[in-house]
Amino acid sequence: MVFANEKGPPELVIEVRSPSDRWGQLFTKVGEYLAAGVLAVVVVDPNTETVSVYRDSGQQIFTTADESSRRRTN
Numbered sequence: 001m002v003f004a005n006e007k008g009p010p011e012l013v014i015e016v017r018s019p020s021d022r023w024g025q026l027f028t029k030v031g032e033y034l035a036a037g038v039l040a041v042v043v044v045d046p047n048t049e050t051v052s053v054y055r056d057s058g059q060q061i062f063t064t065a066d067e068s069s070r071r072r073t074n
Helices: 023-035
Strands: 012-016 040-045 050-055 060-064 071-073
Touching: 012 023, 023 040, 023 050
Parallel strands: 012 040
Antiparallel strands: 040 050, 050 060, 060 071
């Protein structure tokens, strides 16, 4: 993965899922970002009103619009 910034990868990437995005492709892209040195990737899914945060430490935070089903995984 190549980034336009000469200083290296960004610390944060935000991906907004479109209806045509497949989860497998999106997870592959998240893995590529993290492997390239990005510290955290945020995936926003407007259709399900969820936000997932993937960190370089392997931690994932998943939140819904109403916050009732927030969970963390390691």
